[in-house]
Amino acid sequence: METPPAKPNVPALQMEGVAVGSLHDPSAIVAEEVNWTVAPGDYWVVAGSQGSGKSDFLMMAASLIAPRGGRYRMFGEDMPVFEDARLKVRLRLGLVFDGGQLFHHLTITENIALPLRYHQNLAQGEAEAAARGLLGVMELTPWANRTPATLGRSWQKRAGLARALALQPDVLLVDNPLAGLDLRHTHWWLGFLDQLSKGHPLTGGRPVTLVVTTADLRPWKGHARQFAILKSQRLVVLGAWAQLAAASEDLLHELLTERIETE
Amino acid sequence: MAFDRLVRRNYAAVVHIGKISALGSPHTRGLSHLPLPRTLTHYLGRGLFRFLLTVQGLGAFALITLGVMISKFGVARRLMRPRVREEIARAGVRLLPMFLFMSAALGLLVIGQAVSWLTRVGAIDYLGAIMVIVVVRELGPLATALLVLARIGTANVIELGTARAMGEVEALEALGIDPVHYLIVPRVIGMALGVFALTVYLILGALLSGYVWAFLQDVPLRPEEYLRQLAGSLRGLDFVLLALKTLAFGSVIALVTCYHGLAQPLRLEQVSEATVAAVAQSIIVCVLIDALFIIIYLTT
Numbered sequence: 001m002e003t004p005p006a007k008p009n010v011p012a013l014q015m016e017g018v019a020v021g022s023l024h025d026p027s028a029i030v031a032e033e034v035n036w037t038v039a040p041g042d043y044w045v046v047a048g049s050q051g052s053g054k055s056d057f058l059m060m061a062a063s064l065i066a067p068r069g070g071r072y073r074m075f076g077e078d079m080p081v082f083e084d085a086r087l088k089v090r091l092r093l094g095l096v097f098d099g100g101q102l103f104h105h106l107t108i109t110e111n112i113a114l115p116l117r118y119h120q121n122l123a124q125g126e127a128e129a130a131a132r133g134l135l136g137v138m139e140l141t142p143w144a145n146r147t148p149a150t151l152g153r154s155w156q157k158r159a160g161l162a163r164a165l166a167l168q169p170d171v172l173l174v175d176n177p178l179a180g181l182d183l184r185h186t187h188w189w190l191g192f193l194d195q196l197s198k199g200h201p202l203t204g205g206r207p208v209t210l211v212v213t214t215a216d217l218r219p220w221k222g223h224a225r226q227f228a229i230l231k232s233q234r235l236v237v238l239g240a241w242a243q244l245a246a247a248s249e250d251l252l253h254e255l256l257t258e259r260i261e262t263e
Numbered sequence: 264m265a266f267d268r269l270v271r272r273n274y275a276a277v278v279h280i281g282k283i284s285a286l287g288s289p290h291t292r293g294l295s296h297l298p299l300p301r302t303l304t305h306y307l308g309r310g311l312f313r314f315l316l317t318v319q320g321l322g323a324f325a326l327i328t329l330g331v332m333i334s335k336f337g338v339a340r341r342l343m344r345p346r347v348r349e350e351i352a353r354a355g356v357r358l359l360p361m362f363l364f365m366s367a368a369l370g371l372l373v374i375g376q377a378v379s380w381l382t383r384v385g386a387i388d389y390l391g392a393i394m395v396i397v398v399v400r401e402l403g404p405l406a407t408a409l410l411v412l413a414r415i416g417t418a419n420v421i422e423l424g425t426a427r428a429m430g431e432v433e434a435l436e437a438l439g440i441d442p443v444h445y446l447i448v449p450r451v452i453g454m455a456l457g458v459f460a461l462t463v464y465l466i467l468g469a470l471l472s473g474y475v476w477a478f479l480q481d482v483p484l485r486p487e488e489y490l491r492q493l494a495g496s497l498r499g500l501d502f503v504l505l506a507l508k509t510l511a512f513g514s515v516i517a518l519v520t521c522y523h524g525l526a527q528p529l530r531l532e533q534v535s536e537a538t539v540a541a542v543a544q545s546i547i548v549c550v551l552i553d554a555l556f557i558i559i560y561l562t563t
Contacts, residue, residue: 023433087439094437097433101429101433101434103426103431103435104426104429105422114342114438114440115440118339119339119439121339121340124341167439
């Protein structure tokens with residue numbers, strides 16, 4: 001499937017007065033009046049405490065749930081959910097779930113190869129050959145033929161990342177990537193997302209627009225370039241790290257759990 | 264009384280604005296969690312609502328599946344063809360050993376009972392006709408459908424329900440893969456063809472084992488006479504209706520079990536409840552289809 005050409009000066013994601021519902025509770029609203037623009041090449045961190053609706057926010061941004069109000073555009077196209085005509089636009093965006101959400105009946109290689117097989121109609125061997133490159137970068141080669149249940153959560157997350165990158169998306173949404181990781185995995189994720197943001201060989205050297213959610217802002221200092229927080233059903237756009245110090249949000253200080261050190 | 268008012272207001276509201284979802288309205292979904300009604304009228308009304316919602320949901324799900332089957336025909340062939348083959352093997356080939364045993368048992372069951380009674384009334388010439396009516400038209404297809412439901416249908420609900428509860432369906436959607444195309448269409452095709460093929464094997468096995476059991480009971484019936492009786496009792500319509508009935512059984516079992524596994528948001532603890540509902544509804548729909556075919560047999 002060919003990727004549609006990028007329109008110049010068009011935001012990657014744009015929300016105007018958007019209300020975000022919940023995936024699991026159709027009657028709940030997790031955020032209202034969201035006005036937010038993500039430009040190509042941005043590296044956003046959206047922070048919020050547990051249960052603030054970060055995952056639902058990303059699900060909506062990935063077009064998995066429809067906005068409950070307002071207008072949401074992806075690469076300049078209005079995004080109704082599950083419409084085949086918009087599939088090419090939707091495939092320019094990848095989503096990495098908090099728990100990886102791998103398909104338990106497939107091996108790690110098959111998981112990564114699945115989108116290639118479906119959208120590019122590749123034979124199993126061809127798709128798995130393409131997936132091997134991703135497995136190598138994610139350091140997953142030793143577990144290539146194992147099913148997800150036999151892997152630790154940290155490695156499942158990496159497999160989820162590899163699967164989301166299989167179609168070389170322009171925008172990558174990553175849900176809580178650092179939750180529950182040890183120091184080694186945390187450093188790997190931060191380093192890898194930095195490379196993606198600057199341009200990684202996996203994406204042909206093209207910078208990937210990143211939106212990451214987190215419950216702890218501290219690790220993202222020096223990595224992400226823009227910050228926002230989800231609080232009391234509102235998305236508060238804060239700006240760069242240096243501007244966090246000026247922000248008066250109580251939640252911000254909870255998410256940092258220490259005084260902000262600005263350069 | 265609170266139950267009555269709540270239902271009337273919510274249901275009427277969603278009907279009025281035309282927002283009853285094919286997969287269960289959030290307003291009416293609460294019906295299943297409300298306290299038990301106190302009068303027979305409440306009980307019947309609640310049952311009727313739930314029945315109508317289930318019929319609506321199943322009908323919509325069947326139409327969606329049919330639509331996807333047609334609109335995505337040829338999409339991702341290199342992935343979907345092996346998926347369909349795998350489902351045919353799962354709902355057909357791998358069940359053959361069990362069906363060989365069942366065919367021997369069915370032959371014994373029918374012949375063992377029938378021979379004794381036919382010999383007493385001197386009507387052993389009707390053995391072939393009885394085998395055709397009981398095995399070919401009725402027991403063969405229905406027993407196959409129920410066995411496939413027990414072996415594969417329940418597995419469908421558990422697999423899909425677990426996948427749904429674990430967020431795998433959202434993962435498919437995030438990858439731009441239609442869950443109905445990837446998960447349901449192969450199962451419907453596989454189960455329809457599986458039930459059809461297994462029924463044919465079950466019938467052939469039962470007819471053969473029936474003769475063996477008759478032979479062991481010293482019934483004075485030569486093989487060619489038995490075959491002549493069978494051929495004389497079979498009509499061309501039997502073959503057509505057998506194919507239609509078994510394909511319908513297989514499709515319906517796949518649709519009902521997949522509907523309960525996939526079409527409604529589930530938590531892990533709800534999967535067993537969904538399995539029970541899927542089995543009960545599959546049996547009811549199969550019996551209704553069977554009754555429809557009995558009417559067709561009787562009127563043609």
